[in-house]
Amino acid sequence: MDKVRIGVIGAGRIGKIHVDNLRRLQQAEVVAISDLYADAELEEWAQEREIPIVTADSNAIIHHPDIDAVFICSSTDSHVPLIKSAARSGKHIFCEKPISMDILQTEEALEEVRRAGVKLQVGFNRRFDHNFRRVREHVESGAIGDVHLIKITSRDPSPPPESYIAVSGGIFMDMMIHDFDMARYLSGSEVEEVFAYGGVLVDPVFAKYEDVDTAVVTLRFTNGALGVIDCSRQAAYGYDQRAEAFGTLGAASADNDHANTVALSTSKGVQGDKPLHFFLERYNEAYVLETQQFVDCVLSGNSVPVNGEDGWQAERIARAAKLSLRERRIVKLSELDVTGSIQAGNEGR
Template sequence: METVKQTLKIGMIGAGRIGKLHAENLVSLDQVELKAISDIYVDKVIDWAKKIGIKITTKDYMDILNDPEIDAVYICSPTNTHAQMIKEAAEAGKHIFCEKPISFSAEETFEALKIVEQYGVKLQVGFNRRFDHNFKKVHDTVKNDVIGDPHIVKITSRDPEPPPAEYIKASGGLFMDMAIHDFDIARYVTGSEVEEVYVQGASLVDPVFKHYGDVDTAIITLKFENGAIGVIDNSRKAVYGYDQRVEVFGSKGSVSIQNDHPNTAEISTIQGVYRDKPQYFFLERYKDAYVVETKEFIYSLLQDSPLVCTGNDGYQAELIAKAAKESLELGKPIKIEQLKSEIMNS
């Protein structure tokens, strides 16, 4: 396929922790110019922006959307701003990378995706785990029929420590904030849509979660359209580090991945056998995945090739999160198709 453009000019909306990470990855690429960045607290990031070579800093993100030179935008602002910004960016003809989730409302996401389709721009959602070497190996193994038809999917996803109360209050809850990555990975590694969700959850780590109507511990059971059954276990506190494991068991075998460690050394003495704890948190564990994620997005724009993680992938994960929340509240399994019908008819 012929190259559409040789270079891209990018605008960044939001310069918090994740925005800065993406910005620093972007400026390392030869075919990209990160021209502008906006943040409502722009005064706090001006020096950092100048240091990495960003020419324009502004408080108003519309300055980026109105710039005819900018080809694409990264939306790394708070989740409650994403859907509106996606619509405005699409209307401005900008391609879009948006951090997960697209919104806290599957209905809002559905409307935003209609605008994206209407204006014919690309939208990639920031499910960085798809670009991790371990998860991609599981995906490729299943896709290449090495283990046959998937029968059982097991996903363990546990954070090393709970977030602060202010974050919990505005996070959208465990299913939308944390487990949404696992919902995406479940679809990604099986190649199948989820059709039913059932949840058991509890507040066992800290009463602050219950105070905000959330849970910190959950077992989520999934039924897939291809017949497979999945189980996800989540916790907000694994004292030994960031626990990220997956197994897919199939008709011809299984594939599993374990945690990444700072090194592979194993020390054996009379006292016992020891090795380092897993990588501590997502910025360490998925450092390389974030780089690959950005490279793949830029490649897709330059080559006009398909995205690895689309707006629809974001929408499907949000539907599962919505079903999980309803299942916990109602104490029964929730059908995804029913949620889709309600959204499309609303």
């Protein structure tokens, strides 16, 4: 194989971004796109991009003999059945996060992936961000010594619409799942226990769905280090995405990205522009890199950089956080394993 032929399932915002990023890669070719609501507009959009197949039926992609890999960008509840079908059909899989909102289902999907021996990469795009990657490098190189604390700040510019809040799975599963993965990525360690704390400070609508809009989650990693993540559904100044790793020899801190470096000094003070406002702007480069690495891994047979277990672990933390918030107590991740089928394995190599 010298080119990966790809079918994209789900033509929403993120699906379309993946298409445009994949088209810039020499070694990838988007040959099909499906969406439940495939219409003339989507056909035109696909035509401009020279994508021959446009369909409302994801099976047409999953069972197409000339397709090597699928990007699953449809709604979360469709992820597990699609992963299972795609795996059985021998397709490599890139799936948006979370894999599912039910860990047992996630485990079933990963089991199928393992059995089929296909690759599964989960869309934790932030691991590919230039800033967070640099913090990780400083941890990995030993520049900060043994890690004592991981701190993450994660604030969205503004909350989603109520219709989305209702089905989002809550702040932990929908938003902080990225931060839980980041905590594992930066520390290089698994999470042992979680304490979640939160409030409804942005908009009372969150209370309606037993959700919070502002949260602080404290973690203990298996290597003894601590972690703390603060999260908000609304930041007036834009998208706030920072992280810090602190250890025996020092600290590595990632600040926000800004639209420019210009400082305006006047009698009122020194003024700069806001951080990059939108996740697509901030993580633009990261989205490109994650698809590129997925394509490289499919071609080379190497392990994917973010696999099924990474998805599973983040979901477990999210679930533990949800339980912790409700019961106002520390929750050990091992509590979730009573039914526990999966062992941290090598699914989604």
